[in-house]
Amino acid sequence: xxxxxxxxxxxxxxxxxxxxxxxxxxxxxxxxxxxxxxxxxxxxxxxxxxxxxxxxxxxxxxxxxxxxxxxxxxxxxxxxxxxxxxxxxxxxxxxxxxxxxxxxxxxxxxxxxxxxxxxxxxxxxxxxxxxxxxxxxxxxxxxxxxxxxxxxxxxxxxxxxxxxxxxxxxxxxxxxxxxxxxxxxxxxxxxxxxxxxxxxxxxxxxxxxxxxxxxxxxxxxxxxxxxxxxxxxxxxxxxxxxxxxxxxxxxxxxxxxxxxxxxxxxxxxxxxxxxxxxxxxxxxxxxxxxxxxxxxxxxxxxxxxxxxxxxxxxxxxxxxxxxxxxxxxxxxxxxxxxxxxxxxxxxxxxxxxxxxxxxxxxxxxxxxxxxxxxxxxxxxxxxxxxxxxxxxxxxxxxxxxxxxxxxxxxxxxxxxxxxxxxxxxxxxxxxxxxxxxxxxxxxxxxxxxxxxxxxxxxxxxxxxxxxxxxxxxxxxxxxxxxxxxxxxxxxxxxxxxxxxxxxxxxxxxxxxxxxxxxxxxxxxxxxxxxxxxxxxxxxxxxxxxxxxxxxxxxxxxxxxxxxxxxxxxxxxxxxxxxxxxxxxxxxxxxxxxxxxxxxxxxxxxxxxxxxxxxxxxxxxxxxxxxxxxxxxxxxxxxxxxxxxxxxxxxxxxxxxxxxxxxxxxxxxxxxxxxxxxxxxxxxxxxxxxxxxxxxxxxxxxxxxxxxxxxxxxxxxxxxxxxxxxxxxxxxx
Numbered sequence: 001x002x003x004x005x006x007x008x009x010x011x012x013x014x015x016x017x018x019x020x021x022x023x024x025x026x027x028x029x030x031x032x033x034x035x036x037x038x039x040x041x042x043x044x045x046x047x048x049x050x051x052x053x054x055x056x057x058x059x060x061x062x063x064x065x066x067x068x069x070x071x072x073x074x075x076x077x078x079x080x081x082x083x084x085x086x087x088x089x090x091x092x093x094x095x096x097x098x099x100x101x102x103x104x105x106x107x108x109x110x111x112x113x114x115x116x117x118x119x120x121x122x123x124x125x126x127x128x129x130x131x132x133x134x135x136x137x138x139x140x141x142x143x144x145x146x147x148x149x150x151x152x153x154x155x156x157x158x159x160x161x162x163x164x165x166x167x168x169x170x171x172x173x174x175x176x177x178x179x180x181x182x183x184x185x186x187x188x189x190x191x192x193x194x195x196x197x198x199x200x201x202x203x204x205x206x207x208x209x210x211x212x213x214x215x216x217x218x219x220x221x222x223x224x225x226x227x228x229x230x231x232x233x234x235x236x237x238x239x240x241x242x243x244x245x246x247x248x249x250x251x252x253x254x255x256x257x258x259x260x261x262x263x264x265x266x267x268x269x270x271x272x273x274x275x276x277x278x279x280x281x282x283x284x285x286x287x288x289x290x291x292x293x294x295x296x297x298x299x300x301x302x303x304x305x306x307x308x309x310x311x312x313x314x315x316x317x318x319x320x321x322x323x324x325x326x327x328x329x330x331x332x333x334x335x336x337x338x339x340x341x342x343x344x345x346x347x348x349x350x351x352x353x354x355x356x357x358x359x360x361x362x363x364x365x366x367x368x369x370x371x372x373x374x375x376x377x378x379x380x381x382x383x384x385x386x387x388x389x390x391x392x393x394x395x396x397x398x399x400x401x402x403x404x405x406x407x408x409x410x411x412x413x414x415x416x417x418x419x420x421x422x423x424x425x426x427x428x429x430x431x432x433x434x435x436x437x438x439x440x441x442x443x444x445x446x447x448x449x450x451x452x453x454x455x456x457x458x459x460x461x462x463x464x465x466x467x468x469x470x471x472x473x474x475x476x477x478x479x480x481x482x483x484x485x486x487x488x489x490x491x492x493x494x495x496x497x498x499x500x501x502x503x504x505x506x507x508x509x510x511x512x513x514x515x516x517x518x519x520x521x522x523x524x525x526x527x528x529x530x531x532x533x534x535x536x537x538x539x540x541x542x543x544x545x546x547x548x549x550x551x552x553x554x555x556x557x558x559x560x561x562x563x564x565x566x567x568x569x570x571x572x573x574x575x576x577x578x579x580x581x582x583x584x585x586x587x588x589x590x591x592x593x594x595x596x597x598x599x600x601x602x603x604x605x606x607x608x609x610x611x612x613x614x615x616x617x618x619x620x621x622x623x624x625x626x627x628x629x630x631x632x633x634x635x636x637x638x639x640x641x642x643x644x645x646x647x648x649x650x651x652x653x654x655x656x657x658x659x660x661x662x663x664x665x666x667x668x669x670x671x672x673x674x675x676x677x678x679x680x681x682x683x684x685x686x687x688x689x690x691x692x693x694x695x696x697x698x699x700x701x702x703x704x705x706x707x708x709x710x711x712x713x714x715x716x717x718x719x720x721x722x723x724x725x726x727x728x729x730x731x732x
Contacts, residue, residue, distance in 0.1 A: 013058075025078070028071070037078065039104075044089060053163065062088070063088060066085075066153045067081045074189065074352055079111070083115070090116045091116050097116070111145050111146050115153070154176055158200075159199065169203045170204060170631075170635055175639065176196050177200040188349060198254050201258065204631075219274065223249070234247070234299055246279075248277075252271075252275060276338040278342070288343040289314050299339050303329035303330055304330045305327050306330070310326070310327050313325070319417050322349065326338060408457075408458070408459045409459070410431070418455065422481060423453055424455065424463070428463045429483050430481065433487050435463055438467060442461050471492065476488055496540050500535075500536045503539030503542040504539045516557050600623050601625075601630075603731065604630070609647060609707035611625065613626055613631070657711050683710070700730070
């Protein structure tokens, strides 16, 4: 329970936060701004006066914190401060958008409208989060501050997630990793993106997070010593050449360290670049590029660079506006170190993203093609052309958020930036929708290539078209950009509708010929017989010849013989594994420990002791591990179908788990491994496969264990076997 504090102490606490906000914002304020902020603060204070957060503190501290993040960490101004202070007023109190517009003007009202969730009943199978996110993005195309304030709101919610119940923590954290961290990355808010990812890990896999945090802290002193020695010669030379600069070490986030460990299958000690050294130069815009390369020359005079690790985002900035020169060099201690070289303006943009980008917009030093302006225009275009479901839209939107870019050129040398793995067909649609629609292929670097050709950096692309060419369903396999996908889908949908009209005409003529009336009952018989999911699909198949009209005979309508039933799709057939012998009292499910029918997800194969959650489906409840590869997707899109679940005290039952081993091969190794499994820990094995090559072995063992403790004991014992270098659990 939080400590009880007096109303006066609370009032002083609220005023302290409010004054801090005004102090931080002071350099950005114009005449009359302080009065406007005070008015917004008083209205928010009044609107939320009876409300408390889950932690027990007054609700007003949340909008104050969101406004503070907007100013201090994103660099936004007065309009955003006012909108942040009022962002929950319309949703949580009787205040209407029209009241906000009357008091604070149309800009603030539009931002708050974009931040206000759609209320109402959502059909089973649709996603409330996806619908609200699409609504918010509609406003993004008019005013990007909607998203920036939403990111500030989400960051504060994540920082205070301790007070929420477990199932809410999982839902909010997963939604954050799924959408808001990629969005912060795309808007250039690198620091916020890293913190959101770390907080996601803290609440979904607390043990791993704490373990890595301790290791990072333990290595801090040695790291500081290393950085000091590493930068000394660079520091001396920069001073000698008269540079105004700052050098700092930037530690890698815990989430990115874990990601690297998993991707490269290495331990913490093997992650060499736990930090980067950053050199920030104070130079005027026109000298930035030359100064960055001059510093690069100084760094590589002292340390040998890795030629494969040079990244020049000074000449060609990333699509989110990020500019910097990165190189990886070999230190004298035999360790690779990443060095980032940038100007103060570039660092400001890297830290504060979109807001800083606009602050420097008038300097003329940002290329409009590679800036965020282009990205926001693409989002606008995407919103206008997209009529797919909210979930489908959100999926496609995400694909365009968190990707590397590929840089290609038109025949006249115009730069086109597309997501990594984009194709010649994506390039065609990016130039113009009509060019995409009629694209035959491409000449890439003067050589003929098909529609599916994947672009490489520096490719010069000439699109070949024909007025006879039309998109086909196969084209969807050749594109990855949202614009191309939505245009192709629109065409196919319209084409299908037109063909379905032809199919209906053909059916009418066929029924007329065999003298059968066109009634709903007769039509339903046809749908069932041909196993067609809808009327449009049936007409379409008839029009394109997938259904032979001659098969429609009078006997189909007079026969008493049962017709084939329409098959129900078995959505979870491949996902769900029923556990033999599991008793219904092994899991406590739901807020009130209700009894549910449940089964275990095959994708992550949870066992007692694992942190789990339940996911409601038409077939009952599916139990997943919180670290399941599908967890983020399920929890962020279908938070309303997530059910709290935990294991009860265990009975002696066996659960299947997989263990992977690697190490140096020797005679008798398999014997030692199997002896520990069968004799020492009395674990039953279902299967064992071990392959050896050039003195190195790799093995996979499927074992039956009681719970995670039992499995961890087995892993620890196996690690002690002579020659075994690595043992880890894997999902069967």
